[in-house]
Amino acid sequence: MGYDLFLGCVIPARLPFLEASSRKVFEKLGIELKDVDGFSCCPDPTGIEQIDHKTWLTLGARNLSLSRNSNGGIVSFCSGCVETLKGVNYFLNKDKKTKEEVNKDLKKIGGSYDGNTNVKHFAQVLYENLDKIRENITHPLDGFKVAVHYGCHYLRPSEYIQWDDPFEPKTIDEIVRVLGAESIDYELKLECCGNPVEKSDKELSLLMIKNKLQSIQDSGANCVALVCPACYQQFDFNQRELSKEEGIDFDIPVFYLSELVALALGIDRGDLGLNFHRIKPKSLFEIVHFA
């Protein structure tokens, strides 16, 4: 069993260490990821869709047309890419005329798209392989008190994401628990991290992440787990920014879900690129005696 890997832009070109841990986890679980030539930007549902819906649909359809369901369809490490690719499918299938128009343009570059490519988030694939993960754990994450941040686009709009519950999600909490960690509830668990408004209002964006981090600190959690590179930058990079700009030091390490799974599966920590995190997880490892 395997999938076509859709990498997108942010992870491979800015946060490649997140790609490294994700690929290693899939390899360890024996789930094949096929690299496909010729993908473009998904395009960004919080960027390009907002300035040109037609372009968003057209480039999205072109990307989807490059994958085959016989290869397992697409899997992506990024919630934004998943939202776009599922959304484009939804809108093309909802309105025949739009699909025809998009295909008219695709034809001029020798392409076409039927609207049927399957798309999955990598966390969905992990959830579907929970037993395999359980069997392969060598380093349970004892002492990790994890604040799970689902992120908006992993869940909503449920109309076309069609995965987990939009307001009472459970998949990532369950994965984290299987790893031996504790999932800590916190008041602002379902709130947006604020990343998409950074382009329009940096101050507002920082306020949103500050409130989230405060809520996480108040809950007693000692780290964050998330599944989206935009959320990752907001939680990790802008946590550093808050420290520089406002002198607030939360010092809460932020893990990609793949990193936590990799640690629990005993994948060599040195191969994960954890040193690229702005908030270093080293002191957490010492506190919980994670060897």
Add this chain to the structure above:
Amino acid sequence: MSVVNFEFRNEVLKHNASLSYCYQCSTCSGGCPVALLTDGKYNPRKIIEEAILGFQEKLVDEQDPNVWLCSTCQTCVELCPQNVELTEIFSLIKNRCFENGNYPEGFFSQGQAIIENGVAIPYSNAILNRRKKLGLPDVKTASVDEIRKLLKLTQFENNIKKRGG
């Protein structure tokens, strides 16, 4: 006094017919994190009301409320008892702002990057080295010519150029 602009209203309706279901209950604004943090200055119900009335000037020129402040968290869409697809309606409004050259800088640079590279973030040498060190394979992204051709067909390139891109 403003009069209803049926032309703009119909344009929004054509893009997303769910606009007509709104009965102004304000559930969307009640659940909106940005409305909460801006003391209601940002207000999704109000944007929908203005769209129903076709108030193009308010929405596109004055940007009152400022539709760019939506974080696209999709909470309102999920909560709306009438299944109004608010974020899809907002995206039409923002698309019109884009055509008028009236949008935050960050969107422009992302658009330009895609025209030039086919991807939103080009691969720097530092990143290529880092990828190698992490044992990651080379990525063969889309042909820039092919993407450019599509961006010409959708008028995207023209709209970016209008801003001096």
